[in-house]
Amino acid sequence: MKKIKISWLALKNLKRKFIRTFVLLLLVAVVTGTLLSATIFISGMQNALRIGTYRLGADVLVVPEKNESQAKAALLSGEPTSFYMDGKVYDKVKDVEGVKRASTQLFIKPTSFTCCYNVETFLVAFDPSTDFTVTPWLQKKLKKPLADDEVIAGSAMPLMTDDIIPFFGTPFNVAGTLEPTGMKFFDQSIFMTMQAAFEMAEKSKGRSVQPLELEKGKISAVLVQVEDGFTPERVAIRIEHQIEGIKAIASDEVTSTVRKQLAGLLKGILLISAILWVLALLMTGFSFYMIVNERQRELGLLRAMGATKAHVFRLIITEAVILSLAGGIAGIVAGGGLLSVSKTVITQNLKLPYLLPSLPVLSELAAGALIFAVITGLLASLLPAVFASRMEPYDAIRKGE
Amino acid sequence: MIEVSDIVKSYSIGGQALKAVDHASFTVQQGEIISVIGHSGSGKTTLLSLVGGLTKPDSGKVIVDGTDIWSLDDNSRSHFRNRNMSFIYQFSSLIPTLTSLENILLPTAFGDFPGDVRAYAEELIERVGLKEKTNAYPSHLSGGQQRRIAIARAFINRPSVVLADEPTGDLDEEAEQDIIRLFSEMNSALKTTFIIVTHNKEIAGQAARQLSMSNGILTGAA
Numbered sequence: 001m002k003k004i005k006i007s008w009l010a011l012k013n014l015k016r017k018f019i020r021t022f023v024l025l026l027l028v029a030v031v032t033g034t035l036l037s038a039t040i041f042i043s044g045m046q047n048a049l050r051i052g053t054y055r056l057g058a059d060v061l062v063v064p065e066k067n068e069s070q071a072k073a074a075l076l077s078g079e080p081t082s083f084y085m086d087g088k089v090y091d092k093v094k095d096v097e098g099v100k101r102a103s104t105q106l107f108i109k110p111t112s113f114t115c116c117y118n119v120e121t122f123l124v125a126f127d128p129s130t131d132f133t134v135t136p137w138l139q140k141k142l143k144k145p146l147a148d149d150e151v152i153a154g155s156a157m158p159l160m161t162d163d164i165i166p167f168f169g170t171p172f173n174v175a176g177t178l179e180p181t182g183m184k185f186f187d188q189s190i191f192m193t194m195q196a197a198f199e200m201a202e203k204s205k206g207r208s209v210q211p212l213e214l215e216k217g218k219i220s221a222v223l224v225q226v227e228d229g230f231t232p233e234r235v236a237i238r239i240e241h242q243i244e245g246i247k248a249i250a251s252d253e254v255t256s257t258v259r260k261q262l263a264g265l266l267k268g269i270l271l272i273s274a275i276l277w278v279l280a281l282l283m284t285g286f287s288f289y290m291i292v293n294e295r296q297r298e299l300g301l302l303r304a305m306g307a308t309k310a311h312v313f314r315l316i317i318t319e320a321v322i323l324s325l326a327g328g329i330a331g332i333v334a335g336g337g338l339l340s341v342s343k344t345v346i347t348q349n350l351k352l353p354y355l356l357p358s359l360p361v362l363s364e365l366a367a368g369a370l371i372f373a374v375i376t377g378l379l380a381s382l383l384p385a386v387f388a389s390r391m392e393p394y395d396a397i398r399k400g401e
Numbered sequence: 402m403i404e405v406s407d408i409v410k411s412y413s414i415g416g417q418a419l420k421a422v423d424h425a426s427f428t429v430q431q432g433e434i435i436s437v438i439g440h441s442g443s444g445k446t447t448l449l450s451l452v453g454g455l456t457k458p459d460s461g462k463v464i465v466d467g468t469d470i471w472s473l474d475d476n477s478r479s480h481f482r483n484r485n486m487s488f489i490y491q492f493s494s495l496i497p498t499l500t501s502l503e504n505i506l507l508p509t510a511f512g513d514f515p516g517d518v519r520a521y522a523e524e525l526i527e528r529v530g531l532k533e534k535t536n537a538y539p540s541h542l543s544g545g546q547q548r549r550i551a552i553a554r555a556f557i558n559r560p561s562v563v564l565a566d567e568p569t570g571d572l573d574e575e576a577e578q579d580i581i582r583l584f585s586e587m588n589s590a591l592k593t594t595f596i597i598v599t600h601n602k603e604i605a606g607q608a609a610r611q612l613s614m615s616n617g618i619l620t621g622a623a
């Protein structure tokens with residue numbers, strides 16, 4: 001230490017009323033942490049929705065009329081389900097005007113005997129020759145077409161390529177895994193070929209305690225991609241009009257319910273955050289007003305030693321910045337820690353798609369939170385700092401008496 | 402040199418104007434020690450604050466080393482104080498979270514201090530006889546020791562003027578003598594001008610000149 005620096009003086013001042021400094025720091029930390037986790041949480045869901053709709057890849061989903069809600073539940077929260085309709089629906093859908101591509105899928109709800117993992121598994125059979133929704137999201141392209149004794153595993157499945165996993169008594173080789181999507185429908189599913197599904201069902205009669213009843217030629221859903229110039233809604237209406245006993249769900253319709261729920265949640269979180277922030281701002285502001293008030297004489301003495309108004313202003317502001325910076329960092333660390341610990345709890349209990357933002361986005365959010373914390377500190381101390389710098393030195397020294 | 406001419410400072414208390422300093426004029430030569438005595442409330446502290454640029458006079462001039470300090474803007478006046486003046490108060494004026502040495506260095510936060518300020522601060526602390534308390538915090542110092550640190554701090558900027566407001570108040574006689582000796586040492590070493598407000602007749606008697614204040618009116622000025 002040669003000369004004394006104002007920032008150093010500010011740091012020393014913060015040590016003075018340790019408990020008050022600590023409480024203020026905690027307050028900033030709590031607000032920053034809450035705000036950060038709220039934004040991460042929200043952006044996680046938006047992320048999942050954005051990627052999810054995209055990943056779903058289909059503009060229209062055609063399912064049996066009576067199974068509409070089950071189908072939506074399967075898509076949104078990945079709840080295993082099974083329902084069947086005649087495979088002829090596919091041929092009819094293909095010919096509807098506005099349909100560019102169509103592919104069939106078969107949903108199989110495995111019994112608890114079939115798998116040994118506690119993650120709920122959803123078996124989905126698809127048609128690799130027409131598929132446009134599953135294979136594009138493989139982490140690595142398959143070396144050869146998916147064989148009938150092979151499966152593709154969703155990202156949340158505790159499986160790796162070349163693992164072997166039995167379903168209904170038939171062992172399957174894991175040929176590839178999917179990227180995380182945030183949609184449980186993808187993340188917690190096992191995908192196999194249609195042929196494999198029927199063979200598995202056939203063999204299950206001899207091998208499995210609870211055999212799988214699967215009638216050849218049945219399907220669960222037809223996934224449709226519409227031609228350019230057609231809206232999913234219009235094509236969905238057309239399909240429903242032309243084919244009996246089915247329900248055509250436009251993908252927007254699936255996500256719009258989530259979006260609505262999300263909007264409500266967003267409003268709530270935003271409101272709570274805003275209230276919390278205002279509260280923190282007022283409390284910090286009041287504390288700094290008290291700090292300035294208590295130290296009037298001392299600030300007057302500093303002025304007598306030659307401190308300018310700007311020096312006094314800077315001293316107070318610097319204290320606030322140090323405090324909010326430290327509180328902000330603590331809040332980010334605590335919030336981040338809490339979020340990563342509760343990540344699995346969130347993804348498992350939330351009946352909504354959720355995908356943690358990528359690391360660059362996370363660090364951006366954290367940096368944003370820190371800047372926000374510092375701005376809060378600046379705002380809170382602004383008026384007290386102006387007040388402190390405007391005092392007449394002699395008045396300030398006298399008032400301290 | 403300090404030239405004070407016709408300064409007035411009044412306060413309005415309950416609608417009534419109170420002249421704390423009433424048309425005071427005096428001159429102090431460089432290196433002179435003068436004392437100001439007077440009853441409580443007679444306006445001594447107000448006078449010192451006017452001379453030191455801490456409170457603005459209603460009228461009149463204060464010229465320190467040729468600078469009319471009340472014609473300067475607030476910034477320049479602050480810098481002027483930082484370079485040329487120091488204050489010593491009766492109350493403890495140390496910052497509790499800083500050590501003796503750090504307290505002495507405090508004025509260096511607010512201006513340019515060429516040279517090795519730290520070495521000079523250590524020299525000052527030795528001068529006031531508290532070398533062993535260099536790294537002690539104010540709470541571990543006696544009242545007299547705290548005052549001596551404050552005095553050491555007053556010299557860190559090698560001021561041309563020291564304004565002391567009852568620097569020996571509530572100290573015992575020995576501590577009082579120490580401080581008086583220190584002042585005269587500094588005065589002869591640096592040719593520092595002193596204006597010392599005091600109730601103490603003995604200190605007042607030791608000064609070259611003595612002013613006295615009564616109800617804001619200054620007498621004894623040459």
Ligand SMILES: Nc1ncnc2c1ncn2[C@@H]1O[C@H](COP(=O)(O)OP(=O)(O)OP(=O)(O)O)[C@@H](O)[C@H]1O
Binds near residue numbers: 443444446
């Ligand atoms: N800021 C102020 N507002 C109102 N009145 C003031 C102010 N400052 C000083 N006074 C009044 O001016 C008069 C002179 O006060 P001052 O502090 O200069 O006296 P003093 O001689 O230093 O007294 P003491 O010996 O008790 O320190 C007093 O009557 C005091 O009440």
Ligand SMILES: [Mg+2]
Binds near residue numbers: 445
């Ligand atoms: Mg006084």
